[in-house]
Structures are given as structure tokens and as C-alpha cells.
Amino acid sequence: MKVLIIGSGGREHAICHKILESPKVEKIFVAPGNAGISEIAECVNIHVEDTRSLLAFAQKEQIDLTIVGPEAPLVAGLVDAFEAEGLKVFGPNKEAAQFEGSKAFTKSFLMKHGIPTAPYKEYLDVEKAIEEVDQFGFPIVIKADGLAAGKGVIIAQNEDEAQKALREIMSDKIFGDSGNKVVLEAFLTGIEASILCFVDGKTILPMAPAQDYKKAFNNDIGPNTGGMGTYSPSQIIDDEIMAKIKTRLLEPFIQGIHEDGIEFKGILFIGIMIEGDDINVIEYNVRFGDPETEVTLPRMENDLIEVFEAVIAGELDQIELKWKPEHAVCVIMASEGYPDAYEKGIEIKGTSEVKNAIVYHCGTKSVDDKLVSNGGRVLGVTALGKTLESAKQTAYEAVQCIDFPKSFYRTDIGKKIEI
Known part of the structure; x- marks a missing residue:
């Protein structure tokens, strides 16, 4: 089958890398992609929000499955446009994408269906x-x-x-x-974690939980970022907490969308805060998290294409997710100054020297046959290991192989956080 992936970051690189394992896949296109993705797939220079051009390309190339990576095209209704033309596409429709497109919509849904979250009020x-x-x-x-x-x-x-x-x-x-419009919300204390779930409208299937590090610098100080690293499986979410998440958060979500008549097929990313027996929803996203995807998919044993097809067909109840016993650690290498102003176009060397880890490209491009930075978060270096410590050691050894001037990264990714 021919597959089109929409997006240009580390998440899309990880999806592309994973679906290459599927015997069903013959050809992968990525729009617009990046320098790393171009090494394993054909990149197409179409912006993620140019729905008309993406649709025309999918029809011309007779794409069998389109996978939408980022949130903006989902919120804009790309899935609706593709489905209207009879094309198979993975991701929630415009109505369901409001769970990420509107904080007020999500807070109202959570309150209405008794899903624990912080008190809030919205203002115009x-x-x-x-x-x-x-x-x-x-x-x-x-x-x-x-x-x-x-x-x-x-x-x-x-x-x-x-x-x-x-x-x-x-x-x-x-x-x-x-x-x-703004939402004012009570501040929650505790430990933040991420739960990625497949949803087919009837069934919600959580993936192995990951632990993200949002702050820019070691010891969780500095400004919030899109994520400076992550590891999986989480050392915080044990079987007892996962059971509570299923009964308090996941099952009420499915019941809620049924009651509200919302058709949701795709990924539900749940940001949660855990403190003692309390588990609160911070936010919903409607796509794979980044960098959580970079540690989740390398541990997945399933054929990802088969899972996507089960979601689209409403047959997710027939899927059992299986995970490698190894631990995974991803360290983000970011441009100096991120998440504020930073310089682009810095040449990067040494990525090809990395042997025992995967280097996912988050924000890169190729200029005159040179790899250069093209974003705030630039590379995600992921390693697997029998233990969390061995995975962490391998990841940081790989980082040392990469020559990326004017960059920085946290050195404490994988450090266990106690509740």
C-alpha cells in the first residue's frame, strides 16, 4: 500500500520509521517531511494546512492511507475533506479535534461527564x-x-x-x-504524566505510559517547552494507578462522546496530574505526543498499520497491544535560546556516526548537502536498554557523537521522579 504522512517533526519521523516495519507498506510519502525523513521516505513540499493540495496529491498518487501527524490540519478539518472524497485517513474529524482546538470545549466536556479536572472559568x-x-x-x-x-x-x-x-x-x-477567549484554571500540584490512547469511537486502548520533561533545564527549572525528553515505560504509573486511570478517565470519555454524539477515531493524548489518590486531566490532545511518540513506537511490537486500520474500521476491540520489555529514553537536542528566540541554519554533523540509537529529526533541513537546524527542538535521540539506566546511558553516549554548535539538552532525562 501507498501511505502519506502529514507533518515535519520528530513525531512524523517516528511514525514513518515504525510503519517501515509493516509488510503492507510499499511506498511512503511525507508532506512536507524533513532532512531525516527524506532518508527513508519521499518528501513532498506541501504545507500541512494546504488541504486542497494534499487532497489532490493523495488522489493523484492513489494513496491507500493518509496519517495526519500535527494538530492544526485536524482542527482545520482535513480528515473531513479526505473522507468526503472516499479516502482512508487516520485522525479525528473536525468536531472531535475540538478537544485540542478549544480548551473551553474540553473543560466543559470534562465537567459535564464527571471526569476529574481543575476548576475553571472562561472569559471573552x-x-x-x-x-x-x-x-x-x-x-x-x-x-x-x-x-x-x-x-x-x-x-x-x-x-x-x-x-x-x-x-x-x-x-x-x-x-x-x-x-x-481565555480559560482561567486552578493550579494543580503533583507529578505530570502522559497517556496516549487509540480510540475507534467504541473502544479506547491505552498505550504504554511515558514520562515527559516539559521544563527547559535540569531539575525541572526554566520555561515550559514542547518537551525536552521522555522515557517509557513510566516509573510512576504502576498497575494500580493505570486501573484508576481506566475507570476514572478512559471509560467516562467513551461514555461522554457517545452521550454527546461525537464520533472520535484516532489518537487521544491525555495529559494528567497525579498527587496521592487524585488523578486529574490537565488537557486533551488529538494526535501523537512529541516527544512521547519517539519512545512509545520503538517499544511497540504490533504492526502499526494494522492498528490504524482497526481504528478506522471500528475494530479496535480485536487488537491487543504488545510491548517490548526494553526501556526507551529520548533526549531532545534543542537550539540555544529555545523556547524563545533561536538561530536557524546551524550545521549539524555526526548523526550518521550514531550506531546504537535512533536519531529522530524534529527540526532539520538539508542545504547544499549539509544538515542544518530548522527549528527549536532539532533532534530526538532515542535508545533502548534492558533497564532504564542502560537506555539512558546509551542515549547520552549517542548525543555525545553529534556535533551541533549552539545547542543544549537536559542531562537528567530518565531520572526517576518520586510522587
Whole structure:
């Protein structure tokens, strides 16, 4: 079969790398892809939100399955457009994609269906929001309602910071129209974790849990990022906690979408906060997480294409996910200055010298036969090992092989966090 993957990051590189294992796959196209992806698939220079051109390409090439990586085309309704033309596509439709496209939509759904989450209130008027900004105490979480490339959440420590954040989001439009509405939310304490699930509308099937590191620097300090590294399986989510997640979070989600008449087929990414016996939903995303995908898929024993097809056909109840016993660790190499201003076009050497790990490309391109940086998070170096410590050691040894000036990475990925 011919497969089209939409996206250009480490998540899409990991998906591409995994589906190469499937005997069903004959040819892989990736739009637009990146320098690393171009080594294992054919990259097509079409933007992820150019639905018309992507549809035309899929029809011309007689693509058998399209896999949507990032959230923006899902929220824009790409899946609906492909399905309307009779094309097989993996990902939730526009209505279901609201779970990521609107923070207020998700919070309303969680409250309506009794799924534990932090108290919240939504606002369209900046002055009203400022007037009531202290209602949940401090720190307080301020979220732009719409998509903001992973940057639309601000944790304000006091009233001055909160007022400044609200004016920047709602008046100055630092996140564009995504800030037309904001959600004020009580701050949750505890340990954050990620649960990726396959959903076919009737069945929700969780993948092996991963542990992400959001802060830019060691010991969880610095600004929030899209993720500076991750490991799997989680050392925090044991069988007891997973059982609670299933009964408190997953089963009510399926019941909720049935009651609300929402057809959801694809990936549900659940960000959770664990503190003692409390497990709260922080957010929903509607696609594979990045960098969680870079440790989840290398551990998966299943044919990923078969799982995708089962989701689309509504036959997920026939799938049993199987996982390698090895541990996986992914270290993100980022551009100096990320998540704020950073320089692009820095030449990177040594990726081909890495032998015992996988180097996923998150933000790269090829210029005059040279590999250069093209984003904030640039490389994701993933290694497997019999233990978490051995996987961590191998990953960091691989990082040392890569010559990437003006870069940085955390050195404590894989360090166990105690609840």
C-alpha cells in the first residue's frame, strides 16, 4: 500500500520509521517531511494546512492511507475533506479535534461527564477576567482557548503576572485569534504524566505510559517547552494507578462522546496530574505526543498499520497491544535560546556516526548537502536498554557523537521522579 504522512517533526519521523516495519507498506510519502525523513521516505513540499493540495496529491498518487501527524490540519478539518472524497485517513474529524482546538470545549466536556479536572472559568472580556483573576488563588493557570503551537499556557505566580498575561493574550494578541477567549484554571500540584490512547469511537486502548520533561533545564527549572525528553515505560504509573486511570478517565470519555454524539477515531493524548489518590486531566490532545511518540513506537511490537486500520474500521476491540520489555529514553537536542528566540541554519554533523540509537529529526533541513537546524527542538535521540539506566546511558553516549554548535539538552532525562 501507498501511505502519506502529514507533518515535519520528530513525531512524523517516528511514525514513518515504525510503519517501515509493516509488510503492507510499499511506498511512503511525507508532506512536507524533513532532512531525516527524506532518508527513508519521499518528501513532498506541501504545507500541512494546504488541504486542497494534499487532497489532490493523495488522489493523484492513489494513496491507500493518509496519517495526519500535527494538530492544526485536524482542527482545520482535513480528515473531513479526505473522507468526503472516499479516502482512508487516520485522525479525528473536525468536531472531535475540538478537544485540542478549544480548551473551553474540553473543560466543559470534562465537567459535564464527571471526569476529574481543575476548576475553571472562561472569559471573552479581558477586564472581566482581570477582575476575577484571583478567584482560584495563586499560582493560576491562564490558557488561550485555541491552538498556540504549544505555547498558549501561562502559569502566573501573582496578580501582577496574571494581569500582564491576560492583557498580552487577549488585548495584544500574542497568540493571535487563539486568545479571543481565555480559560482561567486552578493550579494543580503533583507529578505530570502522559497517556496516549487509540480510540475507534467504541473502544479506547491505552498505550504504554511515558514520562515527559516539559521544563527547559535540569531539575525541572526554566520555561515550559514542547518537551525536552521522555522515557517509557513510566516509573510512576504502576498497575494500580493505570486501573484508576481506566475507570476514572478512559471509560467516562467513551461514555461522554457517545452521550454527546461525537464520533472520535484516532489518537487521544491525555495529559494528567497525579498527587496521592487524585488523578486529574490537565488537557486533551488529538494526535501523537512529541516527544512521547519517539519512545512509545520503538517499544511497540504490533504492526502499526494494522492498528490504524482497526481504528478506522471500528475494530479496535480485536487488537491487543504488545510491548517490548526494553526501556526507551529520548533526549531532545534543542537550539540555544529555545523556547524563545533561536538561530536557524546551524550545521549539524555526526548523526550518521550514531550506531546504537535512533536519531529522530524534529527540526532539520538539508542545504547544499549539509544538515542544518530548522527549528527549536532539532533532534530526538532515542535508545533502548534492558533497564532504564542502560537506555539512558546509551542515549547520552549517542548525543555525545553529534556535533551541533549552539545547542543544549537536559542531562537528567530518565531520572526517576518520586510522587
